[in-house]
Amino acid sequence: MKIPRFLKGTTIASLVAVLILPFVLPSTSLAIEVLIFSIAALGCNLLLGYTGLLSFGQGIFFGMGSYATSLCLQRLDAGLVTSLLLAFVVGGLVAAVVGGLSIRRRGIYFVMLTLAFAQMFYFMAYTASGLTGGDNGLLDVPRPPLRVFGFEISTLGASLSYYVFVAVLFLAIFVALRRIIHSPFGSTLLAIRDNEERATAIGYNTRYFKIVAFMISGSITAVAGGLYAMFLNFAPLSNIEHLMGEQILFMTIIGGTGSLFGSFLGAGFLIVVGDVLSAIWPRWLMLLGFLLIAIVLFMRGGLWGCIESLMGRFRGHQNTKKDPPLSESPTGSLSTKEEAKNER
Amino acid sequence: MSDNFILETSDLGMAYGRFVALFGVDLKVQEGTIHAVIGPNGAGKTTLFHCLTGNRLPTSGRVMFRDADITRMPSHRRIGIGMSRSFQITSLFQNLSVRENLRLAAQGRHMVKAMNFWGSVEGYPEPLEISEELLDRLGLMDRADVIAGELSHGQQRILEVGMAMAAKPKMLLLDEPTSGMGIDDIPAMTRLIKELGHDHTVLLIEHNMDIVMSISSIISVMHQGRILVEGAPEMVQKDERVRTAYLGEAI
Numbered sequence: 001m002k003i004p005r006f007l008k009g010t011t012i013a014s015l016v017a018v019l020i021l022p023f024v025l026p027s028t029s030l031a032i033e034v035l036i037f038s039i040a041a042l043g044c045n046l047l048l049g050y051t052g053l054l055s056f057g058q059g060i061f062f063g064m065g066s067y068a069t070s071l072c073l074q075r076l077d078a079g080l081v082t083s084l085l086l087a088f089v090v091g092g093l094v095a096a097v098v099g100g101l102s103i104r105r106r107g108i109y110f111v112m113l114t115l116a117f118a119q120m121f122y123f124m125a126y127t128a129s130g131l132t133g134g135d136n137g138l139l140d141v142p143r144p145p146l147r148v149f150g151f152e153i154s155t156l157g158a159s160l161s162y163y164v165f166v167a168v169l170f171l172a173i174f175v176a177l178r179r180i181i182h183s184p185f186g187s188t189l190l191a192i193r194d195n196e197e198r199a200t201a202i203g204y205n206t207r208y209f210k211i212v213a214f215m216i217s218g219s220i221t222a223v224a225g226g227l228y229a230m231f232l233n234f235a236p237l238s239n240i241e242h243l244m245g246e247q248i249l250f251m252t253i254i255g256g257t258g259s260l261f262g263s264f265l266g267a268g269f270l271i272v273v274g275d276v277l278s279a280i281w282p283r284w285l286m287l288l289g290f291l292l293i294a295i296v297l298f299m300r301g302g303l304w305g306c307i308e309s310l311m312g313r314f315r316g317h318q319n320t321k322k323d324p325p326l327s328e329s330p331t332g333s334l335s336t337k338e339e340a341k342n343e344r
Numbered sequence: 345m346s347d348n349f350i351l352e353t354s355d356l357g358m359a360y361g362r363f364v365a366l367f368g369v370d371l372k373v374q375e376g377t378i379h380a381v382i383g384p385n386g387a388g389k390t391t392l393f394h395c396l397t398g399n400r401l402p403t404s405g406r407v408m409f410r411d412a413d414i415t416r417m418p419s420h421r422r423i424g425i426g427m428s429r430s431f432q433i434t435s436l437f438q439n440l441s442v443r444e445n446l447r448l449a450a451q452g453r454h455m456v457k458a459m460n461f462w463g464s465v466e467g468y469p470e471p472l473e474i475s476e477e478l479l480d481r482l483g484l485m486d487r488a489d490v491i492a493g494e495l496s497h498g499q500q501r502i503l504e505v506g507m508a509m510a511a512k513p514k515m516l517l518l519d520e521p522t523s524g525m526g527i528d529d530i531p532a533m534t535r536l537i538k539e540l541g542h543d544h545t546v547l548l549i550e551h552n553m554d555i556v557m558s559i560s561s562i563i564s565v566m567h568q569g570r571i572l573v574e575g576a577p578e579m580v581q582k583d584e585r586v587r588t589a590y591l592g593e594a595i
C-alpha cells in the first residue's frame with residue numbers, strides 16, 4: 001500500500017517528538033503548553049510562511065477561542081468536543097472578518113490593520129466584562145471528560161491524559177495542514193506569497209485564497225486558545241492581548257516560516273527556554289529580542305532551516321566521499337532546495 | 345478580409361494622476377492575427393496593455409472583447425474569457441520550480457478546482473499535463489526542477505511567455521517578450537511568437553523592428569499616448585510620421 005506523502009517525513013518526526021516530549025521535559029504541564037502553542041504557531045505559519053501574510057491578529061483568534069470554549073463550558077454546560085468545535089467556528093468567523101478587511105490593503109498597511117484589530121478586540125474583551133470577566137478573566141473554567149457519542153473515553157483529569165488528548169489534536173492538525181499545503185489550494189498560497197501580481201494575472205482571485213487561509217488559521221488558533229483555557233482552568237485577558245499574538249509570531253519565526261515542523265520547534269524552544277530562563281533571570285525576555293534579531297539577520301530559515309542545512313551538509317559530505325558529483329551543477333544547493341520543497 | 349475583431353477599444357483614455365498617458369485610443373484587433381504595437385519609450389504601450397488586461401482602470405472609453413464590454417472586469421477574471429498576458433518586467437514565481445510555475449499558471453483557469461484544499465495536486469491532472477506539454481514546447485524540460493529565479497535571463501523571458509500560454513487563451517498580449525534578451529536567444533523567441541500566431545490572436549508590444557516587420561500582419565504605431573499610424577508593415581516602414589516620432593526620441 002502506498003503511504004500518502006502527508007504521513008511521511010515530518011509527520012513521523014512530529015509523532016516521535018510527541019511521544020518523547022513528556023519524558024524529556026521536567027513536567028507534563030510544560031509538554032502540554034508546548035503542544036498548545038505549537039498548534040497556535042501552526043495556524044500562524046499558514047499565513048506567514050505559506051501565504052506571506054504577517055498577521056498581528058493571531059492573539060485575537062487565540063483569545064476568542066479561549067473565551068468561546070470557556071463560555072460554552074460554563075454557561076451552556078456543553079461537552080468538551082462541542083466547546084472546542086464552537087471555538088473552531090468562532091475563530092474561523094472572526095478571522096474571516098479580520099482577515100477579509102485587513103487584506104484590502106497590502107504590505108505595511110495590511111500589518112497595521114491587523115495590529116489595529118488586535119487592539120480593538122483587546123479593548124472589546126476588556127470592556128465586555130459581563131462576558132469575559134474583563135481584567136479578571138473567566139475563572140474556574142472546567143475541563144470536562146472526553147466523551148464521544150456518549151461514551152466516556154477519559155476524564156482528562158490527570159495531566160498525562162490531557163497531554164495525550166492535546167497531542168492527538170496536534171497531530172491531527174499537523175497532518176491536516178500538510179494535506180492542505182500540498183493541495184491545489186495550498187500550492188496557490190505559495191504562488192501568492194511569491195508574486196501576487198502574477199497570481200492575479202494567471203486567473204486567481206487572490207482575495208478568496210487569503211480569506212480562506214485566514215479562516216483556517218483562525219480556526220486552528222482558536223482551538224489552541226480553547227485548549228489553553230481548559231489547561232489553565234482559566235481564561236485570562238492576556239490570552240487576547242497583542243502580546244499573545246506577538247508571542248505566537250515569535251515562535252513561528254524562530255522555528256522557521258514555511259516549515260510546519262518548525263512551528264513545533266519554535267513553540268518548544270520558546271516555552272522551554274522561557275521556563276528555564278525565567279527561573280534564573282526574570283528579564284530573560286530581553287534575550288529573546290537578541291535572538292530574534294540574530295535569526296532575522298543570520299538564519300532566515302529559523303531553527304528548522306538550521307537543521308535542514310546541517311542535514312544537507314552532512315549528506316553532501318557523504319556524497320562526496322562515496323562518489324564525486326557527475327556534473328558541474330551545484331548539486332548540494334539543489335538537493336537542499338528539493339528537500340525544502342518536499343518538506344513544505 | 346472580413347471584419348472579425350476579437351478586441352476593440354473605443355476612445356480609451358488613461359491618466360496617472362494628472363499625467364495623461366493615453367488619449368482616445370481606438371484599437372481594433374483582427375482575430376487570428378499577430379498585431380504589433382510599436383512606438384518610442386514612454387509612448388503608452390504598456391499603459392494600453394494595463395487597461396486591456398484590467399491591471400489599471402481606464403479613465404475613459406471602453407474595452408470590448410468578443411463583443412462583451414470588459415472595461416471594468418477584474419484582471420483575474422479575464423483568464424476565464426480567454427485573454428492572458430505576459431509582462432515587460434519578468435514576473436515569475438521566483439522561488440518555485442519552472443514546472444510548478446507552469447502548473448500554477450495552468451491551474452488558474454479553474455478557480456473552483458484551485459480552491460480545493462483537501463485533494464492533492466496530483467489528483468488534478470490537467471494542469472500537470474499542460475505544464476509537461478509546455479516544458480517540452482518551450483525547450484525547458486531539462487530545467488524543469490530548477491527554481492525559476494535561477495534560470496538565465498533568456499530562459500526567464502521564455503518562461504514569462506509560457507506562463508501566459510498555460511491558460512490556453514484565445515488571445516495573448518505579450519509586452520516586449522524580447523526585452524533584455526541577448527542576440528542569441530532572440531530567434532527562438534521570434535519563432536515561438538510566430539508559432540503562437542497560428543492558433544492565437546497575438547497582440548505584441550515589441551522594440552525589435554526585425555521581429556515586428558517579419559512576423560506581424562498589422563502594426564499600430566503609438567506616440568505620446570495616441571495611435572499615430574496603423575497599417576501593414578511595409579506601409580508603416582515608409583511612413584514619414586513614424587520616422588519623425590522615432591527621431592524625436594533620439595534627440
Ligand SMILES: Nc1ncnc2c1ncn2[C@@H]1O[C@H](COP(=O)(O)OP(=O)(O)O)[C@@H](O)[C@H]1O
Nearest residue numbers: 360363365383384385386387388389390391392
Ligand atoms: N505608474 C505610473 N505612474 C505615473 N506615470 C507612469 C506610470 N507608468 C508609466 N507612466 C508614464 O506613462 C507614460 C507611458 O508609459 P508606458 O505605458 O510604460 O510606456 P511604454 O510602454 O510605451 O514605454 C510614460 O511617460 C511613463 O513615464
Ligand SMILES: [Mg+2]
Nearest residue numbers: 389390391432
Ligand atoms: Mg513598456
